[in-house]
Amino acid sequence: MSERIIDPATKGWAASWYEASARARIDGLLDTGSFREVIGPEQRRMSPHLPLFDLPRAFDDGMIVGSGRLDGQPVLVAAQEGRFMGGAFGEVHGAKLVGLLRAALALKPAAVLILFDTGGVRLQEANAGETAIAEVMRAITQLRAAGVPVIGLIGGRAGAYGGGGLIAATCSRLVVSEGGRISVSGPEVIETNKGAEEFDSRDRALVWRTMGGKHRRLTGGADAYADDTVAAFRQAALDLIGRAPAFDLATLEAEQARLEQRLTRFGDCRDATEIWARLGVNDPEAVPALTTADFDALLARLGETTHDAR
Amino acid sequence: MSGWRRERAARDARIEAGRAHAAGKVVAAANVVDLLEAILQPGDRVCLEGDNQKQADCLARGLSQCDPARVHDLHMVQSGIVLPEHLDIFEQGIAKRLDYSYSGPQGSRIARMLYGGQIELGAVHTYLELFARYFVDLTPNVALIAGVSADRDGNLYTGPNTEDTPTVVEATAFKNGVVVAQVNEIVERVPRVDIPGDRIDFVVEADRPFYVEPLFTRDPAAMTETQILMAMMAIKGIYAEYGIRRLNHGIGFGTAAIELLLPTYADRLGLKGQIATHWALNPHPTLIPAIESGWVKQVHCFGSEVGMDRYIRERSDIFFTGADGSLRSNRAFCQTAGLYACDLFIGSTLQIDLAGHSSTVTQNRVAGFGGAPNMGSDPHGRRHPSDTWMKAGREAQVTGDPALMRGRKLVVQIVETFGEGLVPAFVERLDALELAKKIGLELAPVMVYADDVTHIVTEEGIANLLLCRTADEREQAIRGVAGYTEIGRGRDRAMVERLRQRGIVRRPEDLGIEPLDADRSLLAARSIKDLVHWSGGLYEPPAKFRNW
Amino acid sequence: MEKLSFRHTTQNALAGAKAQAITGVVASGNLEVLLERALPATECTVEIETPIRGYGEVWAAVVADFVARAQPGGLRITINDGGARPDTVSLRLLQGARLMEV
Numbered sequence: 001m002s003e004r005i006i007d008p009a010t011k012g013w014a015a016s017w018y019e020a021s022a023r024a025r026i027d028g029l030l031d032t033g034s035f036r037e038v039i040g041p042e043q044r045r046m047s048p049h050l051p052l053f054d055l056p057r058a059f060d061d062g063m064i065v066g067s068g069r070l071d072g073q074p075v076l077v078a079a080q081e082g083r084f085m086g087g088a089f090g091e092v093h094g095a096k097l098v099g100l101l102r103a104a105l106a107l108k109p110a111a112v113l114i115l116f117d118t119g120g121v122r123l124q125e126a127n128a129g130e131t132a133i134a135e136v137m138r139a140i141t142q143l144r145a146a147g148v149p150v151i152g153l154i155g156g157r158a159g160a161y162g163g164g165g166l167i168a169a170t171c172s173r174l175v176v177s178e179g180g181r182i183s184v185s186g187p188e189v190i191e192t193n194k195g196a197e198e199f200d201s202r203d204r205a206l207v208w209r210t211m212g213g214k215h216r217r218l219t220g221g222a223d224a225y226a227d228d229t230v231a232a233f234r235q236a237a238l239d240l241i242g243r244a245p246a247f248d249l250a251t252l253e254a255e256q257a258r259l260e261q262r263l264t265r266f267g268d269c270r271d272a273t274e275i276w277a278r279l280g281v282n283d284p285e286a287v288p289a290l291t292t293a294d295f296d297a298l299l300a301r302l303g304e305t306t307h308d309a310r
Numbered sequence: 311m312s313g314w315r316r317e318r319a320a321r322d323a324r325i326e327a328g329r330a331h332a333a334g335k336v337v338a339a340a341n342v343v344d345l346l347e348a349i350l351q352p353g354d355r356v357c358l359e360g361d362n363q364k365q366a367d368c369l370a371r372g373l374s375q376c377d378p379a380r381v382h383d384l385h386m387v388q389s390g391i392v393l394p395e396h397l398d399i400f401e402q403g404i405a406k407r408l409d410y411s412y413s414g415p416q417g418s419r420i421a422r423m424l425y426g427g428q429i430e431l432g433a434v435h436t437y438l439e440l441f442a443r444y445f446v447d448l449t450p451n452v453a454l455i456a457g458v459s460a461d462r463d464g465n466l467y468t469g470p471n472t473e474d475t476p477t478v479v480e481a482t483a484f485k486n487g488v489v490v491a492q493v494n495e496i497v498e499r500v501p502r503v504d505i506p507g508d509r510i511d512f513v514v515e516a517d518r519p520f521y522v523e524p525l526f527t528r529d530p531a532a533m534t535e536t537q538i539l540m541a542m543m544a545i546k547g548i549y550a551e552y553g554i555r556r557l558n559h560g561i562g563f564g565t566a567a568i569e570l571l572l573p574t575y576a577d578r579l580g581l582k583g584q585i586a587t588h589w590a591l592n593p594h595p596t597l598i599p600a601i602e603s604g605w606v607k608q609v610h611c612f613g614s615e616v617g618m619d620r621y622i623r624e625r626s627d628i629f630f631t632g633a634d635g636s637l638r639s640n641r642a643f644c645q646t647a648g649l650y651a652c653d654l655f656i657g658s659t660l661q662i663d664l665a666g667h668s669s670t671v672t673q674n675r676v677a678g679f680g681g682a683p684n685m686g687s688d689p690h691g692r693r694h695p696s697d698t699w700m701k702a703g704r705e706a707q708v709t710g711d712p713a714l715m716r717g718r719k720l721v722v723q724i725v726e727t728f729g730e731g732l733v734p735a736f737v738e739r740l741d742a743l744e745l746a747k748k749i750g751l752e753l754a755p756v757m758v759y760a761d762d763v764t765h766i767v768t769e770e771g772i773a774n775l776l777l778c779r780t781a782d783e784r785e786q787a788i789r790g791v792a793g794y795t796e797i798g799r800g801r802d803r804a805m806v807e808r809l810r811q812r813g814i815v816r817r818p819e820d821l822g823i824e825p826l827d828a829d830r831s832l833l834a835a836r837s838i839k840d841l842v843h844w845s846g847g848l849y850e851p852p853a854k855f856r857n858w
Numbered sequence: 859m860e861k862l863s864f865r866h867t868t869q870n871a872l873a874g875a876k877a878q879a880i881t882g883v884v885a886s887g888n889l890e891v892l893l894e895r896a897l898p899a900t901e902c903t904v905e906i907e908t909p910i911r912g913y914g915e916v917w918a919a920v921v922a923d924f925v926a927r928a929q930p931g932g933l934r935i936t937i938n939d940g941g942a943r944p945d946t947v948s949l950r951l952l953q954g955a956r957l958m959e960v
Contacts, residue, residue, distance in 0.1 A: 016836060019531075021883055041880045041892050044936075054859055056909050056940050058884040059892055083885035178839075178858050205853040212858060288858045289847060536945055728943040732910065769945045794916050794944035826953060 014229040017155040018179045022064050022079035025115050028230030029153075029237065030068035030077065037066040039096060047090050049125040058084045061092040065100040071238055073110035076100055082117030082158035089163055090122040094132020101139035104148055111149045111241045114171065119186065120162015133163030140170045141247070149173065149244030153233050154180040155226065159211070161186045172244035175236040176213040176222035178292075183211040209272040209288055214295060218276060218287075218302070219262070225299065227292045317486035324349045324452075324488050325511050332512055335464050336496060339517040342372030349488050349512075350381045350452060356405075357450040357482065360390035361473040361641065362412060362437075362680060363523055363613045366456035368492045368516035370395040373454065378403040385409075387448045389437055389474055389641075391416045391678070393521070400429050409448055411435045412678040414525075421676045424749045434676070434755055436683040438645045441474070444481035453482035453489045456520040459500050460493045464510030467500035470614035470622065470637035471522060475505065477642040483509035494519040501634035524616035524852050526592045528566035531837045536769045539818065539828035540724055541567035544656065545576050547772045547821045548722060548765060549585040552698045556588045558648040558685045560657025564724040564767075566596040568656070573603035573834040590648040590685075593618040593629065593637070595851065598844045599834035601628055610647055611639040612681065617855075621848035641681075648685040653698035655685040656722040656767075659757060660729065661737050664785045664797065666760035666775055668723055669742040676745070679757050686758040688719045702764060705776040718776065721758060722765040727793030734795035735768075736788065760784075766791055769825075770798070771817045778814060790815040862906040862914055864921045868931035871899035872958055879957035882950045889942040891954040896934040908939035920944050920951075928955040 015028055026035055039045050041059030050057050062084035067076050078097050080087040097114070104112045121129035140150050152171040154160045159181030160168045168174055168182055176182065185193075187201035200206060209215055217225040224240055226232040245251050266275045273284035280302055281287060290298065327348040331341040346369075350356070358373060359366040373381075374395040384405040391397065391413035399405040400423060409432035413420045423429045435443070444450065455478055458469030468475050483489050490512040491505075541564060548554070549568075559565040572586055587607040591597065593615045600606050609629055614622070614637050622629045622637045632638045648655065659668040670677045692699075699717030707715045725735045746754040766773045766788060773787040783805075790806035792798030809815045818825050835841045838855045872895075882890040897903065904921045924930070928951070935954070942950070 019830065019836065023880070040878075041890075042878050042894060051859060054909060056859065056884050056907060056938050058890060058938055059880065059936075081883055083883045083888070203853050204856045205858075208856065208858050214858070288856075289842070291843075534946075535949060536943075726943070727945060732913070732941070732943060794919055799915075799919055825949060826956060 014231060016228050017177060017226075017230050017233050018157060018228050020230060021083075022062075022081040022115065022117065025230060025233075026064060026068070026077055026079050029113070029115070029234050030070055030075070031072065035066055035068040035077070037064060038100070039065065045092055047092055047125065049090065049128075053124050055124065061090060061096070062087060063093040063096045065096045067109070070110070070113070070234070070241075073241070075111050075113055076104050076107065076109045077113045077115070079115035080117040080156070082156040085122055087118035087156070087158040087164070088120055088122035089118065089129040089132050090125040091128035091132070093122070094129055094136065098132060098135045098139055101136065101143055104143055105139075105146055108146070108148060111151055111244075112143065113237055114150065114152050114167070115156075116152055116154045116160040116164050116168060117156030117158045118160060118162070118164035119158050120164055130163065133166060136167050137170045140167065144172055144247035149241055151175065151237050151240050151244070153237060154182055154222070155213070155228060155233065156180070159183070172247070173224070173240040174222040175224045175226050175233060175240060176216050177226050177228045177233070178213045179228055180213040181208070181211040182216050182221060187211070205288065214287060214290075215272050217299065218279060218281075220258070225292070225295060321486040321488060324351075328488070328512055334462055335511065335513050336462055337512050337514045339368060339515060342369065342514055343375045345490070345512060345514070346372050347376050347380050349490070350376070350384070352381070353383050353385065354451040355385045355387050355448060357388050357444075357453045357478050358386060358396065359453070359455040359474060359478060360388045360392045360396055361471070361613065362390055363525055364456055364471040364473050365390075365393055365521045366454050366492050367393055367395075367521045368514060368518070369454040369456070369490060373404065374398045374402065376404055382406075387440070387444065387450055389440055391420055392523070397423060406430055407432060409433055409435065409440065409443070410678060411437050411440050412680040414677055417675040417677040421674055421745075424676065431749070431751070433753070434678050436679050437641055437681045438649065438684045441477045441642050444477065449485045449487070450478070450482045451487050453478050453487060455479065455489065455491050457491050457493045457504070459495050459497045460491060460510065460513045461497060461500055461507070462513070464491070464507035464513055465500050465503045466491055466493070466505040466507070466510055467502055468504040470619050470639060472504055472639045473613040473641045476640060479505050479509050488512075490514060492516040492520065501636065502632040504638070522616055524855070526561055526594050526615045527617070527851065527855055528561070528563055528594070528596055529838055529855055530566070530570060530596065530833055530835045530840065533563055533567050533570070533830065533833060535828045535830065536726055537563045537567045538571070538830065538832055539769050539823070539825055540564050540726070540767050541571050542575055542823050542828060542832075543772055543818060543821060544568055544722065544724060544767050545571060545581070545585075546579065546823060547816055548654075548720070548767070549576070550579060550581055552654070552701055552720060554585050554654045554698050554720070556652045556696070557586060557654040557656070558590045558652050559594070560655075560682065562658035562724070564658055564726075565656055566594065567833070569594060569596040569600055570833045570835055572600040572605050575832050577603070590644050590652050593622055595838070595841050595849055596835070598841050598849060601625065602844050603834075610644050611637060612641045612644040613639045616852050617850045620850060621845045624848050645681050645684050648681065649687070649689050650692055652685070652719070653696055654720040654722065656724055657682055657686060658725055659723055660735065661740050661742070662723060662725065662735060662766065662788065663737055663740050664788055665781070666763040666766065666784065666788060667740060667756050667758070668763070669740045669755060669757045671740075671742040671745055671755045671757075673741045673745060676755065679755070682757050686721045687762045688721065692717070692719070702776060705774070708779060718764060720764045721762045722767060723758070723763055724767040727768050727770065727795050727798060734797070736792040736795045736797035738797070768793060771815055771820075774814050774816070777812065783809065783814065787814050859907050859909055860911045860914075862908070862917050864904045864918065866902045866904075866922070866925040868900050868902055868925060868929045870929055871931040872929060872933055872955060874959035876958045876960050879954055881954045881957060884938045884940045886940055887942055887946065889937055889939040889947060889950055891950045892936045893954045893958050894934045895932050895958065897932050900931045902930045902933050902935065904935045904937065906937040906939060908941070910939070910941050916944050917947075920947050924948060924951040928952060930955050930958075933958065
């Protein structure tokens with residue numbers, strides 16, 4: 001019998017990252033009781049745009065920011081609520097993240113943790129959202145240059161799409177779970193532009209093997225693969241803080257070389273399974289069903305998937 | 311020609327005409343239209359196998375391409391109206407009259423065509439009822455069926471989705487009808503013989519495998535706290551109370567939640583082995599954790615479910631399987647089992663009125679009944695006792711000689727007070743009555759009649775209708791669990807409180823259930839992936855249910 | 859958006875000392891409830907913003923039942939609704955009150 005996620009006789013469930021709300025993720029990720037929220041819901045800093053569209057607002061605009069401790073180390077943290085407007089970036093939502101990153105430049109925490117869960121930019125406030133994406137990317141590079149690692153954690157329903165995918169690519173390190181997805185264009189966008197023959201967005205197995213956590217980890221697009229539990233994400237974040245790469249010319253040139261090499265090596269592949277075969281995976285078809293333990297063993301055997309290229 | 315063998319002679323002539331397009335019994339997919347035009351005659355009664363799950367889709371496409379000048383005015387007698395072609399043939403004039411049971415995906419279109427008079431409707435049946443009529447007054451002249459494989463003699467392997475096939479073939483082949491089977495492949499030797507070759511006249515090698523819809527897969531990820539609360543109440547307030555071992559579940563999320571709470575919540579209540587041991591049920595993926603935890607002794611199936619084949623093969627102690635190892639389902643037998651050998655049916659519905667009548671028919675959808683009215687009715691022909699059945703009988707009995715008391719089947723409706731889009735589940739008057747008037751149906755399409763319903767479970771509580779002694783009590787018991795719907799807000803609060811004292815209305819707190827404990831952490835599986843893990847990797851969910 | 863506002867008097871103040879709590883998420887069929895201990899001990903207000911119009915009576919009934927059951931004296935409750943059903947609203951309100959009682 002394979003692994004059992006629940007043992008009804010003895011213990012309940014480990015808290016699922018995928019299912020947890022943004023607030024529950026923060027609570028489970030940080031040291032107990034250490035989180036201090038900035039601009040909390042009681043301040044009612046809500047979107048000024050959504051009422052124009054007769055859409056409901058959220059007290060925190062779907063972005064929760066603040067400070068806390070991770071295994072005793074001071075960190076700043078931002079979490080997107082993927083169920084509110086698909087976690088999309090609006091004006092307040094984006095500004096809160098930009099503000100947090102700028103504060104980090106002054107506070108110099110041990111790390112900034114970004115808990116992605118986003119479909120991209122909110123259509124109803126697209127200009128503000130797009131601007132925020134650019135400002136966030138700029139702030140992250142400044143922060144990394146100042147020696148503060150920025151760790152992205154991706155395992156929510158909405159994944160990290162659109163501008164969220166771009167921001168993820170600027171982070172020092174990324175943790176992803178099986179359910180997590182990273183990409184710029186979403187499945188529906190690709191299908192709309194290129195047709196269902198090119199990419200059938202309703203074929204969920206195809207979506208996940210193209211954009212999902214296992215594929216991103218196998219090709220080096222993410223640096224750690226975590227079980228879908230809050231505890232596993234916490235452990236992975238802790239591990240990665242100590243392994244953040246320097247943000248210098250050498251790192252960037254190595255990344256560029258890696259990306260060029262990747263294109264040469266896999267550019268003609270029609271499906272992720274072909275890429276995995278070329279990576280040396282013996283049974284590519286079996287990868288989606290692998291348990292975390294078996295997948296970790298596979299990663300260890302391949303040995304080439306840890307580098308700084310996204 | 312003998313005056314007593316005219317049907318047989320006509321059948322032989324049809325087969326003779328069909329042979330021109332066949333090599334022996336085997337017909338190429340490209341010749342389907344020619345074959346059908348040769349064997350069909352205007353006005354024929356035809357069963358175009360459209361089951362709850364499996365579809366004879368290659369033959370359906372063929373029939374819809376026939377020339378309406380040659381093939382017309384057919385009388386379709388089939389349980390499922392599922393594919394577009396099933397209705398296209400009415401628009402084309404190929405078919406004229408319809409008797410059926412279930413039309414889930416085509417529910418809206420069939421309603422429009424009924425309003426428009428494009429279909430001459432016989433009746434909307436239950437499965438068992440339509441099957442019965444195959445042997446009395448709706449015997450098919452031609453049956454167009456589907457299987458996984460056949461040999462050249464016509465010996466047919468239906469695969470795990472046997473479903474309606476044996477019943478349809480029995481009625482057709484033994485009453486001078488012609489049987490055409492589409493198969494995914496023609497083989498030297500079939501894995502097992504589900505239908506002997508002498509009942510199959512033609513075998514069509516289909517251009518692609520027959521279509522099967524995964525109808526019974528409920529993703530645990532979509533299960534809500536409200537559904538979990540209702541499931542907790544059903545387990546504690548009904549399953550435990552009546553000691554229900556033999557049962558059938560509907561396909562809603564409420565009943566799927568019950569399945570997922572057996573190894574967790576029900577286990578904590580010490581109910582293992584006491585409840586939910588013997589089932590008439592399709593192989594629901596959400597039952598896997600209960601099976602793996604040793605709750606389930608036996609399951610007989612109407613049909614199969616996409617992705618469950620390997621799991622079933624490896625669990626033959628639980629399921630009915632053939633010598634080849636694969637599932638043998640049979641809708642007619644399983645419906646009979648659900649009717650006579652189960653002590654409880656629990657299912658959902660779209661509308662319940664103040665008396666307890668319920669229907670899934672709304673003004674613009676005629677979904678049909680399928681098996682629910684069979685499962686959800688008290689069989690007056692039952693003659694074997696069980697503790698559950700007798701207890702329910704005692705609760706219902708008010709007058710007469712106790713020595714002549716008979717039991718009652720428990721028929722439970724489990725509904726959330728508001729459905730999709732804040733549509734109330736409780737109404738003054740069923741839409742089904744309006745629809746019947748509009749299209750001139752003699753019999754309103756009621757799914758479960760009030761006198762069959764014994765309990766209604768909502769997130770607000772359980773109403774035990776067996777214990778109601780007057781129509782007024784019954785109405786207030788229903789209003790008493792109807793939540794914030796207009797029906798619920800219209801309750802007589804004092805009377806509902808009195809019904810509560812008598813245990814006719816029971817709230818979560820009356821059952822010792824704290825609504826805030828209704829949490830997703832109680833589910834034995836919270837995702838399809840968890841179900842795969844529980845199955846030891848044997849359950850292979852279809853792509854639309856995966857996120858890996 | 860429709861704005862609704864209810865004011866109730868309670869027998870007593872809600873137990874506990876927690877100053878504020880938030881529960882739920884603004885999503886389809888869901889809602890968020892912000893609870894603040896900001897009023898005199900036997901007063902409670904509930905303000906609601908909802909995109910679904912015409913359910914004022916149902917909201918009034920749900921809120922009245924909640925107040926009778928939880929006695930949330932002293933609380934200012936604010937709701938952003940995403941089109942939740944009444945039973946979900948009721949559940950979230952009770953969850954919120956429980957969080958405040960800590």
